Amino acid sequence: DIGLLSLSSADYSHIHPLMKEVIARFKDRHLSVSLPSTRLEALEEEYLDVLKEERRSGFTIAPEAGSQRLRNVINKNFTEEEVVETARMLFRNGWQSIKMYFMIGQPTETDEDVIAIAELANTVIRRSADIPGRKSVTVSVSNFVPKPHTPFQWHEQATHAELIRKQKLVRDHIQYRDKIQFRSHSADN
Numbered sequence: 001d002i003g004l005l006s007l008s009s010a011d012y013s014h015i016h017p018l019m020k021e022v023i024a025r026f027k028d029r030h031l032s033v034s035l036p037s038t039r040l041e042a043l044e045e046e047y048l049d050v051l052k053e054e055r056r057s058g059f060t061i062a063p064e065a066g067s068q069r070l071r072n073v074i075n076k077n078f079t080e081e082e083v084v085e086t087a088r089m090l091f092r093n094g095w096q097s098i099k100m101y102f103m104i105g106q107p108t109e110t111d112e113d114v115i116a117i118a119e120l121a122n123t124v125i126r127r128s129a130d131i132p133g134r135k136s137v138t139v140s141v142s143n144f145v146p147k148p149h150t151p152f153q154w155h156e157q158a159t160h161a162e163l164i165r166k167q168k169l170v171r172d173h174i175q176y177r178d179k180i181q182f183r184s185h186s187a188d189n
Helices: 015-029 046-052 068-073 080-092 111-127 160-173
Strands: 057-063 097-104 136-143 180-184
Touching: 046 097, 057 068, 057 080, 057 180, 068 111, 080 111, 097 111, 097 160, 111 136, 111 160, 160 180
Parallel strands: 057 097, 097 136, 136 180
Antiparallel strands: none
């Protein structure tokens, strides 16, 4: 596996030629190319076309919040429809496994925002049922940790008990348990 690491690989202006060169150079070794989580607004069919020719591993997208309200708070300006359509585009292009990255314990978060994480994953599976092939979604939830020099640096971190409760909320609202896996970071971190 060859991993290209960056904050957003799709923002690199020469990503398509670079991906073509990496795939061509290592084609005989049967390696797969993986990318870090990709900003939804940067993901295009052309980006995926470059990867279509080689073995496909999973693909990670980062909605970061389940609800539109909370995505607006944290300045992630894309809609639920864009998240769902991105997942459908990945499934249509042959990916069978999508990881969706979220955080819990974010500023102004409510239980409805937490439940919306599971609901978004449920919607991705439900709305992708018409696409042939096996499909799975991994919901990966990490805990919000305030960082210095950010807009939320003074926001209180959720307690251990609160993080455990919120993880359970997500887990309990997943409907397609045969297609959606739940992963969470330890509440101790």
